[in-house]
Amino acid sequence: MTTNLTAIVNARLQGRDGLHSLTVQAGKFGVITPQATSVVAAENELDAAGNLVAPAFVEPHIHLDAAMTAGEPRWNQSGTLFEGIECWGERKATLTRDDVIGRAEQTLKLFAAHGIQYVRTHVDVTDPQLTALKAMLEVKERVAGYVDLQIVAFPQEGIWSFRNGKELMEEAIRLGADVVGGIPHFEHTRDYGADSVRWLVELAHKHDRLVDVHCDEIDDPQSRFLEVLAAEALRLDYGSRVTASHTCAMGSYDDAYCSRLFRLLKLSGLRFLSMPTESLHLQGRFDSYPKRRGLTRVPELLDAGLKVAFGQDSIRDPWYPMGNGNMLRTLDSGLHACHMLGMNWIERSLELITDNGAAALNLQDYGIAEGLPARCIVLQGETPYEVLLGQKPVKASVRDGRVLVDRPVEAPLAGLNLG
Known part of the structure; x- marks a missing residue:
């Protein structure tokens, strides 16, 4: 359905009491008005x-670029990050343009059906041909009608540790990558890792690009590249454009070190991304018992006033064999794993898959307010608590006033008649 809307009626908005109508004009939100009672939706209005x-x-x-490749050419039996990289290295050798485009578009259509309209994808550029990157640049244009796509030049096998790694990163930026990535904990030495972080931040600053680094995605408490990333962001006054992804090692840092680290993090203003389902699966693999959860300090970062968002990381690839594109599933897992099921966290939980993600992507016209693009979703539930309890697909997804998805409201589960 691609109806051009004139209004959304009988809507509840977080932070506002009662029902509201939202007018839509030329693909943007117009006046938002309280409703005294429920109304019947007119033609070209969404109820x-x-x-x-x-x-x-x-x-x-x-x-x-790796989506839908789980089991190709073999399964990651150990469930570790490192075997996943090995499996991907074998699969990467067989990539073609059509292969990458087909799987990426299949996944993005799945995302769109779940109400996702903004996506940042990491694309492996440790390939001398840059096959995946060139294909994903095509995908970006092909899906623009239903998804805004940011592309990260991601050096899966390192910048310093991969032959011509720096040159490939520079070529990826020249071709059109939006974001500069990195993976310092996978570099051969700590010095290589720290040098790679300094170099990539300088590269992004020089070319006016965003930064998103796979940072300390490991249980090792000695992996401390986050402090290097934060210090560089602070030095260049670039923190709002720099994202630290994963930071799993923070879950193993001692509190004394963290007390100093958090001072730097707050000064730098970095954004943070945690991928709860993937981290729960990949981390703690070298522990017997007790086993670490492998997630960063999400509630502590939020309490410090920093932006943290949840992401899915993988959809059926060598690192994670599951995934269905439903952000509510990811949110639910993250709240459980991070001990965030107090009602104070639940009531603000949607920001972890909406506003905070928008901050990480540096989106300028995001939200529900007069004059902003009419891009929104209708969830199934009156409150974040009800939405999380139901875990139902989005009822509707609207993009620039066009209805991309419109489903009937699902009835509550009926009681069993055991008589």
Whole structure:
């Protein structure tokens, strides 16, 4: 359905009491008006049916070039990050343009069906031919009608540790990558890792690009590249454009070190991404018992006033064999794993898959307000609590006033008749 809307009626908005109508003019939100009672939707109006309307979901961290390749050419039996990289290295050798485009578009259509309209994908550029990057630049244009796509030049096998790694990164930026990536904990030495972080931030600053680094995605408490990234962001006054993804090692840092680290993090203003389902699967693999959860300090970062968002990371690839594109599943897992099921966290939880992800992507016209692009979703539930309890697909997804998805409201589960 691609109806051009004139209004969304009978909507609930977080932070506002009662029902509201949202007018839509030329693909943008117009006046938002309280409703005294429920109304019947007119032609070209979308009935939110008393459900919560939120900004469109943001997927801030995914690897579309590897999506839908789980088991090819073999399964990651150990479940470790490192075997996943080995499996991907074998699969990467067989990549073609059509292969990458087909799997990426399949995944993005799945995302769109779940109300995701903004995606940041990491694309492996440790390939001398840059096959995946060139294909993903095509995909970006092909899907622009339903998804805004940011592309990260991601050096999966390192910058310093991969032959011509720096040159490939520079070529990726020249071709059109939006974001500069890195993976310092996978470089051969700590010095290589620290040098790579300094270099990539300088590269982004020089070319006016964003930064998103796979940073300390490991249980090792001695992996401390986050402090290097934060210091560089602070030095260049670039923190709002720099994202630290994963930072799993922070879950193993001692509190004394963290007390100093958090001072730097707050000064730098970095954005943070945590991928709860993937980290729960990949981390703690070298522990017997007790086993670490492998997630960063999400509630502590939020309490410090820093922006943290959740992402899916993988969809059926060598690192994670599961995934269905539903951000509510990711949110639910993250809240459980991070001990964030207090009602104070639940009530603000949607920001972890909406506003905070938008901050990481440095989106300038995101949200529900007069004059902004009319991009939103209708959830199934009146409150974040009800939405999380139901875990139902989005009722509707609207993009620039066009209805991309419109589903009937699902009825509550009926009681069993055991008589």
